[in-house]
Amino acid sequence: MTPFALSLARPIRDVITPDGLISYSHDQQLNLLSNGKPFVNDPIATTFGTGTSSTAGSKTHQDDTD
Amino acid sequence: MILVLTSPEDVTADMVVDRLNRDAVPVLRIDPADFPGRVGLTATIEGGRILGHLKYGPRSVDLTSIRSIWVRRPGAPHSTADTEPKWSAHEARHAFWGTLRALPGIRWVNHPDAQEAAKCKAPQLLLAHQVGMRVPATLTTNSAASARSFLDANKAVVCKTVSGRQPDKVSLPTTIVPPNTDLSSITGTPTGLQAAIDKVADVRLTVIGDVMHCALARCGREDVRFSGAVKWLPMQTPQELRTQVGLFMTLSRLAYGAFDFAVDRDGQWWFLECNPAGQFGFIELDTGQPISQDIADYLAGGSAIEGRPSRGSTVLAPDRV
Numbered sequence: 001m002t003p004f005a006l007s008l009a010r011p012i013r014d015v016i017t018p019d020g021l022i023s024y025s026h027d028q029q030l031n032l033l034s035n036g037k038p039f040v041n042d043p044i045a046t047t048f049g050t051g052t053s054s055t056a057g058s059k060t061h062q063d064d065t066d
Numbered sequence: 067m068i069l070v071l072t073s074p075e076d077v078t079a080d081m082v083v084d085r086l087n088r089d090a091v092p093v094l095r096i097d098p099a100d101f102p103g104r105v106g107l108t109a110t111i112e113g114g115r116i117l118g119h120l121k122y123g124p125r126s127v128d129l130t131s132i133r134s135i136w137v138r139r140p141g142a143p144h145s146t147a148d149t150e151p152k153w154s155a156h157e158a159r160h161a162f163w164g165t166l167r168a169l170p171g172i173r174w175v176n177h178p179d180a181q182e183a184a185k186c187k188a189p190q191l192l193l194a195h196q197v198g199m200r201v202p203a204t205l206t207t208n209s210a211a212s213a214r215s216f217l218d219a220n221k222a223v224v225c226k227t228v229s230g231r232q233p234d235k236v237s238l239p240t241t242i243v244p245p246n247t248d249l250s251s252i253t254g255t256p257t258g259l260q261a262a263i264d265k266v267a268d269v270r271l272t273v274i275g276d277v278m279h280c281a282l283a284r285c286g287r288e289d290v291r292f293s294g295a296v297k298w299l300p301m302q303t304p305q306e307l308r309t310q311v312g313l314f315m316t317l318s319r320l321a322y323g324a325f326d327f328a329v330d331r332d333g334q335w336w337f338l339e340c341n342p343a344g345q346f347g348f349i350e351l352d353t354g355q356p357i358s359q360d361i362a363d364y365l366a367g368g369s370a371i372e373g374r375p376s377r378g379s380t381v382l383a384p385d386r387v
Contacts, residue, residue, distance in 0.1 A: 003255035004213075005225050008243070009236035010292075024074035026123055029095040030084060031077050040080040043351065050078045050347025063230060063291075063324065063341040 067131040068365045069120070069166075070095040072138035078347040079138050085362035092131075096122045099141025101162050109165045116168050134173040134365040135166060137181055138343060173321070175274070175365060176342055180319040184342035187230065187258075194337040197313040198306075201337050203261040210249040213259060217243060222262035230339065239289035262287070263336045265328035271303065272346050272357050273315055273323045275364045278303045279355040282329075282382060298352035301382035307335065314340065321364065 022031040022039045031039040040046060068086060070093060072079045079095070086093045096105050106121035109129060120127045143162045145154035163178060176184070184190065188206065195201045205216040206228055217223050226240040242262060268290040272279045280303040283296045290296055303311075307327075315323060324344025328336045346357045 001251050001254035004249060004251040004257050005227065005238055005255070006233065006236065007247070007251065008225050008241040009233065009238045012235070012237050022077070028087075029070075029093065030080045030087075031075070038080065038084060039077055040084045046077065046081075046347060046351060050081070050345060050351065063344040 067127055068093045069132050069135045071098055071140040073097050073141055076139045081347055081358035082361045085359050091366045094127050097141050098143050098162050101143045136175045136365055175321045181342050184318050184320055190340050197310045199310050199337040202263055205259045208253055208256045210252045213249045213252050216259050220261040223259050224262045226258045228258040239292040263328040263330050265330055267329040269327040270349055271325040274360050277360050279357055281349050281353050298349055299382055300353040300355055302384055304384040
């Protein structure tokens with residue numbers, strides 16, 4: 001039986017995410033863009049990666065963690 | 067030394083780690099999911115003291131040097147054992163978290179007990195009412211009859227997740243339940259229903275220590291999380307709310323929380339939830355509120371400075387909602 005709530009669900013929107021565009025630097029303890037600069041210093045990239053419904057980084061970007 | 071517990075892909079944590087780096091505050095960022103494996107732990111308890119170290123790659127941190135721990139988005143310690151892997155993972159969880167919990171004088175954001183308790187929405191709603199906030203009538207049930215009665219008793223009802231967690235393959239915004247909808251499948255999975263607020267705006271109140279950052283989005287009835295064009299504006303925190311939220315934080319033993327409120331057409335504020343590990347990057351980017359710096363300051367043991375100017379936006383007065 002499909003849960004009732006899912007009868008009200010919507011498809012996940014296509015959103016631009018940094019997945020695959022960034023890599024984690026163990027040295028700097030930060031994610032880096034492909035140009036080697038910290039992701040966090042790029043305001044456009046960060047806009048797509050830090051919201052409550054973005055799929056960036058899978059579940060790390062939702063408000064609730066479990 | 068500040069210990070940040072989160073996954074590598076957590077770019078929101080980057081915002082704080084970057085601030086700590088700039089402030090030359092020593093930080094070790096690890097994911098408990100890498101323990102054992104990349105993360106090494108040795109702890110000795112002797113003579114009433116706990117001594118030892120955490121290792122991650124070339125970094126080694128003396129346990130006694132750890133002053134603050136940010137429990138952001140940690141994975142679970144796991145097992146690398148071929149035999150009894152569940153038991154082995156259980157041992158790893160107790161070794162990791164047990165050691166950190168035993169460290170004296172830690173400034174936690176948030177303490178694991180408080181964080182775990184605050185994830186449940188039902189106690190939040192009761193506590194919010196207790197401290198004086200308005201709370202929409204809420205039903206959690208797997209009874210179709212109870213759900214029907216709730217729909218009949220309220221002008222409009224929204225369906226929302228009980229846990230707050232989104233499904234894996236679809237989005238589940240908080241959504242108005244059509245009045246004549248078939249409710250029979252509620253028997254299979256407990257469902258969260260709530261009296262709909264005829265809202266004109268959403269408010270996100272981000273709290274770290276004693277500092278509160280209030281932001282507002284004029285969004286109508288739709289779920290603001292799924293409205294792509296929304297713009298968050300900084301606003302002053304109403305004094306009455308400041309008192310209520312402060313009490314909520316104290317009673318919840320939380321150092322950090324991201325509160326969601328709905329503002330109705332009469333200007334009344336309704337508590338929706340508190341996210342103990344809620345996102346803040348999108349608010350900081352829109353409003354210029356220095357949340358990541360304030361979290362960094364709190365972790366570093368300083369007092370975050372409230373009223374630090376936001377970048378680029380006029381701060382709304384509470385009566386401008």
